Amino acid sequence: MAFKGTIEIDTQKCKGCAVCIENCPAKCIRLSKSVNSKGYRYAELANDGCVGCASCATVCPDSVITVYRVKI
Amino acid sequence: MAEKILMKGNEAIAFSAIRNGVDGYFGYPITPQSEVMETLMKEKPWETTGMVVLQAESELSSINMVYGGASCGKKVMTSSSSPGISLMCEGISYIAGAELPCVIVDVMRGGPGLGTIQPSQSDYFQTVKGGGHGDYHSIVIAPASAQDMYDFVDWGFELAFKYRTPVIVLADGIIGQLMEKVELHPMKPRRTAEEILRDAPWATTGKTPGRDRNVITSLSLDANTQEEFNRKLLAKYKAIEANEVKYAEYLTDDAEYVFVAFGCSSRICEAAVDILREEGIKAGLIRPITLYPFPEKEISRLAGQAKSMMSIELSLGQMVEDVRLAANGQCPVGFYGRQGGNIYTPEEIVEEFKKFNKLS
Amino acid sequence: MENLDIKRPENIVYRKPALLTDNIMHYCPGCSHGTVHKLIAEVIEEMGIQDQTVGISPVGCSVFAYNYIDIDWQEAAHGRAPALATATKRLCPEKYVFTYQGDGDLASIGTAEIIHACSRGENIVVIFINNGIYGMTGGQMAPTTLLGMKTSTTPYGRDPKLNGFPLKITEMLAALDGTAYITRQSVHTAAAARKAKNAIRKGFEYSAKNIGLSFIEIVSTCNSGWKLSPVEANKWMEEHMFAKYPVGDIKDVLK
Incomplete structure (x- = not known):
């Protein structure tokens, strides 16, 4: 069984700590080029490799990531 | 019974x-x-x-x-x-x-x-x-x-x-x-x-869906919030001062000399007043029962009628500062105290009273 | 790259627990506090005990924990949280009571309170955040600061002759008869966070069994205090903190 997933990031609350990036086994998150209203670069999807494992959201200190997942 | x-x-x-x-x-x-x-x-x-x-x-x-x-x-x-x-x-x-x-x-x-x-x-x-x-x-x-x-x-x-x-x-x-x-x-x-839910709705009784979470704290990092809180406390203290003063008087109606004493000292002073009264000296006693709020008005009133007042305390003189503030110069305010666990007798207080008032 | 077909409510597998408020946390980017707060919120939510839980927050960065987890809170004086929790639990034995304390709060100024709460076997949960430094006051030496570690009050590194040794208080508390469950966890990876969450849940469950105090140390980072990026801080923690503070269960009276 395989999964496909995606994430939704509350970019205004993200502080760009990058702990999610380090924890993503699919290496599909990166920091944005632009900054949010607090001046932080925020996490964003870098490619379509997300499998919805929720590792990023689990370690996110600010709980800004929502994870979606479907079986394919 | x-x-x-x-x-x-x-x-x-x-x-x-x-x-x-x-x-x-x-x-x-x-x-x-x-x-x-x-x-x-x-x-x-x-x-x-x-x-x-x-x-x-x-x-x-x-x-x-x-x-x-x-x-x-x-x-x-x-x-x-x-x-x-x-x-x-x-x-x-x-x-x-x-x-x-x-x-x-x-x-x-x-x-x-x-x-x-x-x-x-x-x-x-x-x-x-x-x-x-x-x-x-x-x-x-x-x-x-x-x-x-x-x-x-x-x-x-x-x-x-x-x-x-x-x-x-x-x-x-x-x-x-x-x-x-x-x-x-x-x-x-x-x-x-x-009854606790009714009387103390602010308490940490467990957050239920019907209300916001209750937080018991004394912290605010914002100066304005803190000042607002301090003023809220002040209002509370004003209400306490207005409503809760309690004191007892003993033979003060015609008293020319008034002792001020609280706690055990007030009982010893009562005996001293009795001795002085037997000698024909019009002494009386006011016992603050609430120390905060302090019976300031009542002491001020007595200071207006008395020749002198004396604060009697088992200390080097602490409440006497508040007695002097209340008397506000209307009459002299003396002090006698014992320290270290020693206790005065009524006779000792009478003697000190006479010394202070130059009555002996 | 975003797959709009997947982004439907029925496909959500992970999101911010409802028990976490919408307040933006005041913690620095990457701070472990936020992750631990989330795990506690998840446990309370999953156990359905929001209306039966009282949290006691400490003095230190996490003093404001009460702004983030939507339960009733008491904010304690520095180090005294276990005393508040003791009375709360004894007066309200049906409640779940936990303290959330940092290393300065618990292992320095509050040593008497935590030791005696453990010794009396209070049926409470203690979450102990150990990042080896004082965060809120600006990065001073904590009792758990490692030897050689630089802080604003050990600018040349912690020297045992001058500053004493790091305090392994968790092992000390495990020796006390009143403790039921003592563990040391971390939250720097998803796997570690899941284990930490299980440990927190076990602590809450044990506290309802009236078998003594449950103590969950979370070895954490303070990347601002350590002067590292959040990701570097996690690596530094694995390399240095874990050597002194190894993760894993230390005591479990039901095993």
């Missing part, structure tokens, strides 16, 4: 707690008030009323247990003596800052430092003027008998919950240790969970 039992002042505190529906007592042994916890442990109220009694590891811990228990809307109290109250001052400041109700009994002994274990009244500054940091007051009530010890626990809680503020019962080694008959009033049940 009400039951009358011979007991120590300290024991009266314990029995009163059990019989007035107190939920918890947290304390640490210190002379001369250890009978409070000893009596509670012997009576085992957890088997009858459900009252919790716990010997903490220190006064720091016991006052913070009081903070925790009071946060739950419970009637909780502690007792200690002077050095122990010093340790509790941090907690009392937090309790005042978090606007929590509780009763703290201070059975004063001589100081500073470890001092003596004999009676003293030298914690007046500490309890009435603050003790802990920040802009706050505790209500301070001063018992003068074992019966007062019994009655003031309940009265203390009434004031504590009315104003959400710490109340200090400022006793001393004499009042704590003397044995007198005490009239026990009918038992009051502990408040039910429903």
Whole structure:
């Protein structure tokens, strides 16, 4: 069984700590080029490799990531 | 008919707690008030009323247990003596800052430092003027008998919950240790969970869907918020000063000389007044029962009619500062005190009175 | 790259627990506090005990924990949280009561309170955040600061002759008869966070069994205090903190 997933990031609350990036086994998150209203670069999807494992959201200190997942 | 039992002042505190529906007592042994916890442990109220009694590891811990228990809307109290109250001052400041109700009994002994274990009244500054940091007051009530010890626990809680503020019962080694008959009033049940929800909607009773979470805290990092809170406290203290002053007068109607004394000293002064009256000297006594709020107006009134006033305290002179402020120059204000656990006799007070007034 | 077909409510597998408020946390980017707060919120939510839980927050960065987890809170004086929790639990035995304390709060100024709460076997949960430094006051030495570690009050590194040794308080507390469950966890990886969450849940469950105090240390980072990026701080923690503070269960009376 395989999964496909995606994430939704509350970019205004993200502080760009990058702990999610380090924890993503699919290496599909990166920091944005632009900054949010607090001046932080925020996490964003870098490619379509997300499998919805929720590792990023689990370690996110600010709980800004929502994870979606479907079986394919 | 009400039951009358011979007991120590300290024991009266314990029995009163059990019989007035107190939920918890947290304390640490210190002379001369250890009978409070000893009596509670012997009576085992957890088997009858459900009252919790716990010997903490220190006064720091016991006052913070009081903070925790009071946060739950419970009637909780502690007792200690002077050095122990010093340790509790941090907690009392937090309790005042978090606007929590509780009763703290201070059975004063001589100081500073470890001092003596004999009676003293030298914690007046500490309890009435603050003790802990920040802009706050505790209500301070001063018992003068074992019966007062019994009655003031309940009265203390009434004031504590009315104003959400710490109340200090400022006793001393004499009042704590003397044995007198005490009239026990009918038992009051502990408040039910429903009554706590009704009377203390601010308490940490568990966040239910119908309300916001309750947070007990004394912290605000914003200067304006803090100032607003300080002014709210001030309004509360103004209300306390307007409504709760309590005092007793003895032969003051025609008094030309007025003693001011609280607690055990007021009883000794009463005997001194009697001696002076027998000699034809029109002496009287005012006993502040609430030390904060202080009976300022009444003392001012008496200062207007008296040739002089004298504050009699088991200290180097603490309350006398407030007496002088209240008298405001209307008459001379003298002071006589003993320290270190020594106690004056009525005759000694009469002698000092005559010296001060150049009457001998 | 975003797959709009997947972004439907029925496909959500992970989101911010409802028990976490919408307040933006005041913590620095990457701070472990936020992750631990979330795990506690998840446990309370999953156990359905929001209306039966009272949290006690400490003095230190996490003093404001009460702004983030939507339960009733008491904010304690520095180090005194276990005393508040003791009274709360004894007066309200049906409640779940936990303290949340940092290393300065618990292992320095509050040593008496935590030791005696453990010794009395209070049926409470203690969450102990150990990042080896004082965060809120600006990065001073904590009792758990490692030897050689630089802080603002050990600018040349912690020297045992001058500053004493790091305090392994968790092992000390495990020796006390009143403790039921003692564990050390971390939250720097998803796997570690899941284990930490299980440990927190176990602590809450044990506290309802009246078998004694449950103590969950979370070895954490303070990247601002350590002067590292959040990701570097996690690596530094694995390399250095874990050597002194190894993760894993230390005591479990039901095993």
